[in-house]
Amino acid sequence: MAKLLRDLLDAEEPLFSLALRQLETASGRPGEDARLVGEIIQKSHQATRQLGLDHSDTTGEELYGALMNRMADDNRRVAAKIGADPSQIDDVAVMMPLIVAAVDRMDIPRSVWVLKRSRAKELLKAMPPTRLMKHLGYRSVDSLLKHEKFDEVYTSLRFSEGSAWLNRYNQLFKAVRPSDFETRDIKVMIMDPDKYAGLAKDFVHKKRHNITHSKELGTIVVVPTPAAEGRMTGLTLKSLPLILHYINEIRLYSAFFKLKQVKSSFGEIVVNTLIADPPAASQMAGQYVHWRVIQRYFGKLEGENHPEDFEPHVHPEDLHWRRAEEMLAMLDPAMSFWQGLDYVGRPEPDNPLSFNLMDVSLAYSNQETYQNRYFYHMRESLWNEIFMRYMGHKTLERQILAQLDNDMVKPEKLRPSL
Template identity: 30%
Template sequence: MEDLKFQKIAKILRIDQKRFKSLIEILNSIAKRDLIEEIYEEKEKVIRDIFLKIFNWYPKSVASEVFNVLFQKIRLDNFFFEQFFSRPKLSSKNDLDNILSFLKTRISYEGFFLKWEKGIEFLRKYPPKNLISFLGAKNIDELIEKEKIEYLLSALRFSESTEWLNKSFEEFSRNLTYEDFEKRKIELICLEPKYKEIAKKFCEHKLHNVSHLKEYGVIFVIPTDLELEGLLFRLLILVFHYSFEIKFYSSIFEKYAKKEDFFRVINWCIKGEVLEEVNQNSILVVQRYLYKDDEWDSRLFLPRVNSEAYHYSSSLKALADFSKEIGHNIDFWKDIDWVGDLFLDENGIEVLISFNLVDVIMNLVEQSRTMKKVIYHQQEAMWNKLFEKTLGQKFSRIFEEFLVQGCVSYDDLLRF
């Protein structure tokens, strides 16, 4: 393990070198090889191959040139999808419905989800005042009569506060049992355009117009008037991502629904809880992107794995397979979600550039509105890569067995 390589990986991951060194010594002993050397050289090869083999060019220093090359690749891929789907307008519910109908032929599985009757019961027990007011209804019964239940439950994500949602669901879930769930297929829906205005702040925070309901098995899209580059490509990867995430949580709900701690487990998952700290002998098992809420969250400087990044890796491979079926190859993106490197900008300042598809798309989409670059998907994927290199095919067990605990000890890893 050469010091310069070690220091560079530590810098990309934003972790204290002393703590990182202790971690790597443990992981090297489990893997029985030098993981930093392996990851560093693989990263270098990937970047070299991207520019030399595909673009016949290798950037020497200027970060803006690297961004431009990655953006151009996104533009080409997005152009193909736009042509395939007949240049859809993402403000049109009809066009979005057509896209989702096509995706349903590729994303169709049964999960373990709350019954719709429980959703109606929830709304009646906890009437969402903002949503009732926004839709001009007299009461919740009028809303339930006029609107599809899946629309209303989806709209709660952006019409009511996070505090209201968490508190209401926590109270409601105290009496949930196995019988309150059923096996049914995942749903892909597009909300009515009338929801656009009330969803505006929600979309700005998430940086996109697609979200999901883990407990009900719903992926929903909000029509958007924005006409920015890469929007369709971004929509596709998000739909595939949420399909894997919903399937994962469905298996957890079914596994724990008959156990005494189901109330704790379902709330842990729905809220996306993360432990505040762990001891020196454990790593965090994170189930959301902490950076999105606070880039200086202290947990971002600790060793960890991330289930969202894990689902994104799976979705990239699925989207690549889907793309081949419809005549386009995006294999370029499917195995580089963890790759990032430091380049110099025009002022000689080091800039971390992510090669992660989601980061690149979001940077392209948002470049006209902000100069700040999205990099957190790559960083979480690189943490996953480190532990995947350590554990091989057993890596997924961390999420399957320890996500609801929030951490995994080094002793547990050794027992894998």
């Protein structure tokens, strides 16, 4: 049964099978992998039938084409729902304000614990962004901060200053304290194209999308594209899921920073998170577990008691999250087709075929061929799903919580409690 999981993940053997056996032993309940495989097969068959195909005699290329057609139809329909005319659906200048306004209207959690803008300004004064200042025509950082929108300035640093500068700048966070953070709502904004389009050109070309975010500032920005490149296929369902994904990501790290604020190494934790996003928030049966998995697992436990281990700083609302597909289905019920497919894929001779909304929408927008199809988000979701399945057993849940409290980061084989 583990073969399908291994093929979808391109996992290394025998390490993958050994890891599953360790998780089974630690949880005291074998067969989770078989149940997950059964669900993946059932969901892939159902989705294939909904696309009007027979899974038994449909090639991977035919299925990929059907997913692309489905995405094209969904994109047109959702664009119309948020106020676009058919002729406008690829126009970046027209669509992005409609997309941001649609997100602003959604009833979704957006409160986060993030760096105060006043403290962020102090950090910039300590290490002025000279390239950005030159680009915008300022000789002093004080003048830059006085006359420009700060969130635009701050998020543009990744375009203007280069990776070496950013790594040095992130080291300044060693000095931050919990008192430098505050609670406020996530801000979604569109950058001024006249000022930033040229600066962000390489970013847009490299990422092949025009959305980015700052997890420490709690800001999501729409990056402007050059006027000559002002059209983008599948723009609505490329951008909406990305913005919703980044809302979840900012809330994810907000909860993590709140959890770690009692640690004497808080500044170091912030630096390491910003630079490397280390996976070792905890371990489960000898396997590293990212905070993303822990947050999502406990965020799904609606109606159950909130773990006392998170108190007094992390509250149930900090852990609440919804997949992008679920939030899009609130906007357009027909988008429910994609719900529950985030970790679903179909093995193919070369690479898996993903049913994940993000993979399909990005591939459609970028007009990727079947041979160059995307599956990154499916693989990430499947790894997360595997860990969440085993974490549902109380023995492992308690171990996870105990490690979070003790800040364990070194490899160590865990034994189930007796």
